[in-house]
Amino acid sequence: MFNTRSKSRRAPQGFQPPQRGALPQGRAAAAHGWSSNSQLHPFTRKDENSRLFHYEQKVKQAFAEIEPTLRMLSAAQHEADFVGRAQALVKSELGLELPESLLVDSWIKPLDIGRLYAWCVFETFRQMSDEFFDTRPLADADDFEFQRFLEQCGFHTLDVSPCADGRLAHVIRYVLRLPYKAVRRKSYAGAMFDVEDSLQKWIETEMLRHREGSPNQAAVPTRYLKAAVYHHSSSKPESEGCAAHGSDTQKAAAAALAKLQAFRQSVENGFCCGASIDLLLIGMDTDNDVIRLHLPDANGEMDVDRYVDAIDLFNATRNSSGLDAEAAVKRYLEDMSLACGVSQPTAGMMRLSARLLCGNLSQIDYVRQYHGGCYSDIGHQERFIGMGIGFEEVQLRNLTYFAYLQTVEEGAKDMDVGIKIFTGLNARRGLPIPVVIRNDYHGQVPGARDRAEARCHQLDNALRNRFRDFADRGLLHTLLMVRDCQNDGMAEVVGSSLDLQQQEAH
Ligand SMILES: [Zn+2]
Incomplete structure (x- = not known):
């Protein structure tokens, strides 16, 4: 389930509240001289608009808060009781609980903000995906x-x-x-x-x-x-x-x-x-x-x-x-x-x-x-690349760059365009490019789930080979998911470049 976040959240003491208002409302509205009270077109479905906006705002705000929250975390990493306070902050701002292993060594080495960032993006997406298939927020009765x-x-x-x-x-x-x-x-x-x-x-x-x-x-x-x-x-x-x-x-x-x-x-x-x-x-x-x-x-x-x-x-x-x-x-x-x-x-x-x-x-x-009649994010502002087959739950603007493909070689052009876009959005600023690799399968076909999982790993390897420079510098992270679309189930995670247990074992 998606975490329901309290409206009157307050950052724990010692942290500066993040810059809010990442959603582009007031500025563009003023620029275009249009207010929400202006008359709507007689054919406009007002209730549907309100429902769609509520959902868009909730999901996009969840992603928009990741970066300001991590900025606060970064600034406070040498303070006493950092781990406890960081968890409290992330819980309060993002509704997430960070893996302790991403925080514990902060007294001796700098926090790996890139890994924290990728983890938060993946976890926010996973929760959004679960909520989508669980509560059908965009379902149409018709x-x-x-x-x-x-x-x-x-x-x-x-x-x-x-x-x-x-x-x-x-x-x-x-x-x-x-x-x-x-x-x-x-x-x-x-x-x-x-x-x-x-x-x-x-x-x-x-x-x-x-x-x-x-x-x-x-x-x-x-x-x-x-x-x-x-x-x-x-x-x-x-x-x-x-x-x-x-x-x-x-x-x-x-x-x-x-x-x-x-x-x-x-x-x-x-x-x-x-x-x-x-x-x-x-x-x-x-x-x-x-x-x-x-x-x-x-x-x-x-x-x-x-x-x-x-x-x-x-x-x-x-x-x-x-x-x-x-x-x-x-x-x-x-x-x-x-x-x-x-x-x-x-x-x-x-x-x-x-x-x-x-x-x-x-x-x-x-x-x-x-x-306000014109999006303020008229350029690219996607949060992650979605690669593979599936992503029914992504129905929102400027959240995901899609690369539908069976193999990286076959979808090379789409991936190159995606990595180019995210080089500008993330990598140039030192933030990793989060890629969700997904393969939906038909549950009634024997062995389909295993093959979907194997394809995720193949795509992961091929992606790392093609963009080795990004991967070697920690600028490419992946989350691997499969979903039984036949039975309309939820997507399940089958791997990640942030697989903390696996890395700790090595
Ligand atoms: Zn285009």
Whole structure:
């Protein structure tokens, strides 16, 4: 369970309280002239916004407090009764109990703040992960309703590949307001998803429809829908866009579209009888979560220069009645298609697009309500790298840089981008780069857990080999976890570079 921390915590005597307010609220709000009392869009789901914010704030604050707390610890390491007072401080500020072995020698040698830092990040993540699977703070009561809706729109699966950038990690649950369990998410640097991996997933999905009628019968004429999400930064387009595409928005959009088309082509070439899929290209402004939807025409074709901007929709509908939001958005989309002189997408694609845009209107207000209309951390502020397969529990912005991969060699580009980002965030300041290595497995497959654990260790070794310079200097730490996703269990720790018992035994 996540520790519930008292609101009126007080640091033990002798310690200076840490700098608070790491969450970016007031400053950005004032800069944009927007206060939380300003009028919300009539389609905004106010209660959902409040629930999502409460969760985001709690988790991000827990990570934000690690560094100021360790600064206090560092300053006090030669004081009398340091170990007892340090434990009291860390318990009170972070809700954690440090391993004694990280503290006991502080009278004779300097505290290893890097190891303490990595331990606190890993433990905070572990607690967040346990809480996520235990209490389902972001669960959506409408998982089944969404699946039914998707099928009514003519699709049986929604598979989304955003960029691996941590500023897009909340794209499913927050930015698009979709139930995370009903959507497949797999992130790649630059949204450059693996076509073979997607093809494999498509085959698996179609096989399940034939064999089990899940999620619907193969005879039902629905299709697999693949979406890619690229991104840009409206306030700093030259420097805070997509690192994998040199911050070039046009290039990022064109590359994502080309990947989508290659996936469709591979399905059409590889399977007869008119097999095909549908595609959707989405752009996202990481400053304020406003999306651009590249609506496909009647033939399913999209254009990088033709899109609906959610902020235009927001302004055009801000005086509407809040009664039938999706119908109003659909009318807006129909008008836009007419104005552009392109053929309209299928009725189902139109309905789904209206729903995605509607969800985004709530998120636009969310950023206005709680972040002053523009995040103050418009650049990278991730806390750790998540590497391997899994991470359903990470649905928050700027917390994790993802590297979905089976082997380090195969995901080398994604890892290089991640290490580059964290060199700037951590290593340059002497703080280690925390990497959580994860492998989810299907519990009904004999031996799957052991193989998942073995893969974690292989990834760990390969990571250390590739970034030996960081590892040798104590600037790379890892936590190894596996999870039975079939049985929806909690993630379990199977190793760590901070494995204190093991190191003490050597
Ligand atoms: Zn990117």
